[in-house]
Amino acid sequence: MSGAEEQMQQLRSKATELLLREEWRDSIQLYSELIDLCQSQISNTHQHSDPDHLSKLHKSLCVAFSNRAEARSKLQHFTQALNDCDQALQIEATHFKTLICKGKILLCLNRYFNALDCFKAALFDPQGNGNLDIVNGYLEKCKKLEFQSRTGSFDLSDWVLNGFRGKPLELAEYIGPVKVNRSEISGRGLFATKNIDTGTLVLVTKAIAIERGILGGQDSAENAQLVMWKNFIDKVKEAVTRCQRTQLLIDMLSTGENEAGLEVPDMSIFRPEIEENGCSNDQKLDMDKILSILDVNSLVEEAVSAKVLGKNSDFYGVGLWILVSFINHSCNPNARRLHVGDYVIVHASRDVKAGEEITFMYFDALSPLEKRVEMSLSWGFNCRCSRCKFEEAVCSKQELREIEIGLEKGVDVGGAVYRLEEGMKRWAVRGKGKGYLRASFWAAYAEVYGSDRSMKRWGRRIPAMETVVDSVVEVMGSDERLLKVVVEGLKKSGGVVEFERAMKLGRGFYGKVIKKQALRTLLEIGINDKGY
Numbered sequence: 001m002s003g004a005e006e007q008m009q010q011l012r013s014k015a016t017e018l019l020l021r022e023e024w025r026d027s028i029q030l031y032s033e034l035i036d037l038c039q040s041q042i043s044n045t046h047q048h049s050d051p052d053h054l055s056k057l058h059k060s061l062c063v064a065f066s067n068r069a070e071a072r073s074k075l076q077h078f079t080q081a082l083n084d085c086d087q088a089l090q091i092e093a094t095h096f097k098t099l100i101c102k103g104k105i106l107l108c109l110n111r112y113f114n115a116l117d118c119f120k121a122a123l124f125d126p127q128g129n130g131n132l133d134i135v136n137g138y139l140e141k142c143k144k145l146e147f148q149s150r151t152g153s154f155d156l157s158d159w160v161l162n163g164f165r166g167k168p169l170e171l172a173e174y175i176g177p178v179k180v181n182r183s184e185i186s187g188r189g190l191f192a193t194k195n196i197d198t199g200t201l202v203l204v205t206k207a208i209a210i211e212r213g214i215l216g217g218q219d220s221a222e223n224a225q226l227v228m229w230k231n232f233i234d235k236v237k238e239a240v241t242r243c244q245r246t247q248l249l250i251d252m253l254s255t256g257e258n259e260a261g262l263e264v265p266d267m268s269i270f271r272p273e274i275e276e277n278g279c280s281n282d283q284k285l286d287m288d289k290i291l292s293i294l295d296v297n298s299l300v301e302e303a304v305s306a307k308v309l310g311k312n313s314d315f316y317g318v319g320l321w322i323l324v325s326f327i328n329h330s331c332n333p334n335a336r337r338l339h340v341g342d343y344v345i346v347h348a349s350r351d352v353k354a355g356e357e358i359t360f361m362y363f364d365a366l367s368p369l370e371k372r373v374e375m376s377l378s379w380g381f382n383c384r385c386s387r388c389k390f391e392e393a394v395c396s397k398q399e400l401r402e403i404e405i406g407l408e409k410g411v412d413v414g415g416a417v418y419r420l421e422e423g424m425k426r427w428a429v430r431g432k433g434k435g436y437l438r439a440s441f442w443a444a445y446a447e448v449y450g451s452d453r454s455m456k457r458w459g460r461r462i463p464a465m466e467t468v469v470d471s472v473v474e475v476m477g478s479d480e481r482l483l484k485v486v487v488e489g490l491k492k493s494g495g496v497v498e499f500e501r502a503m504k505l506g507r508g509f510y511g512k513v514i515k516k517q518a519l520r521t522l523l524e525i526g527i528n529d530k531g532y
């Protein structure tokens, strides 16, 4: 054995040992040395043209690239790992281990179609025959995810009926009929390119980074939140350093300043199939900018999502999702978001017309104007949605303030609702306007409809619950609190017609990711008083 061969042999066994011990960085280092040595040996061997020796060297080089790809993929250095896979496959087009490694990386990058090609090719390698179950498992998974990402046909029924237990579902990324455009609300927004009916999926997106934890008691909660925020920033930083595409995507997000001048990106850049052009990130990170971007665009897995997912109130999760970051807030939203694992699912919570802006709530919009202004300011902006503009004009009315103050002081809620309804007649508030104001005072309406005593006293003088719910849903989309009042009403009356209303509300709240039968079951559980 020549000196060079001996050196290669030693490097190979040390690198393999490190790979087996999962010491990824060190093994990458040794495989890089091995690759250099192999390559220089190959160029020397060419001169002597010993075909057997040459083929052995090529084999070694292929395996070294393949193993370095594996180590790099474990560190999530996906672009570099893919380059290594391609180098290995240039030497041996059906190299089994490389094809599996490349397929798995492409799956992680949500490039299902390309992943499918890799697993199909793996079947042509002799090793594929011995590992049919493994390859078929990956093929099935790819086909399912590819179908989901193309069609948006997700079915979370079993998982929801199971009380959101079990391991997080494997979901594909999906972009529905939407595009980013200039918004009248602020900067850019996401717009429907087709009519979208209630419950239909708008998009499913995986987090760039996410950090979760349990907060615990008051003092420790604040600390825990700070630590989590710091960890979250570190994760984003790492993701940006690792991948140029991630950096470019994050760089496009708003810092909350001068939104009117921000570029409107083409939708193609959000498609994961787009090749990454090299991962070497020479561009220096502007950490101040990234921090402002995180401040403006990070979402907390709060309130409804956490509740829907059966988590307790101490649960806290913070994450960044790119396409979701283009969705503006509105107090008359038409979409909702649901967090499932690392994914955010956005669906229409009421019918949306082509060209309409897709919006959801950053904070609870079933509240009076003054509260909403407070919440919007704490988010760092002054809400410019159509409902706020409308209410700012109407709410100058002294009487409306009096109703609000009265409710705060604990006046009879039925009386307050009656006064508001009479006021709306006098102020000539019609159509959507009624829905806006009823949404602002929804808590009072819900209290009246939920109390037999109030209904006995005020029932004949205020509009029926169905009328009010319909007008609020028209401007707010579905909401669990509206659904609750309808289901309670159903329990009392046992009405069949109302069940259809509840089903429509349920569809708007949960989205079509829950199939009809499962939704029926959920609502029936609610009607039988076991809670939904």
Ligand SMILES: C[S@@+](CC[C@H](N)C(=O)[O-])C[C@H]1O[C@@H](n2cnc3c(N)ncnc32)[C@H](O)[C@@H]1O
Residues within 6 Å of the ligand: 185, 186, 187, 188, 189, 253, 254, 256, 257, 259, 262, 296, 297, 324, 325, 326, 327, 328, 329, 330, 379, 380, 381, 382, 383, 384, 385
């Ligand atoms: C997650 S970004 C939404 C997309 C952003 N408009 C853009 O151009 O990238 C959040 C920022 O959008 C703006 N924004 C969102 N909803 C708004 C609203 N209802 N009224 C005013 N500004 C809003 C605020 O500047 C907020 O900080």
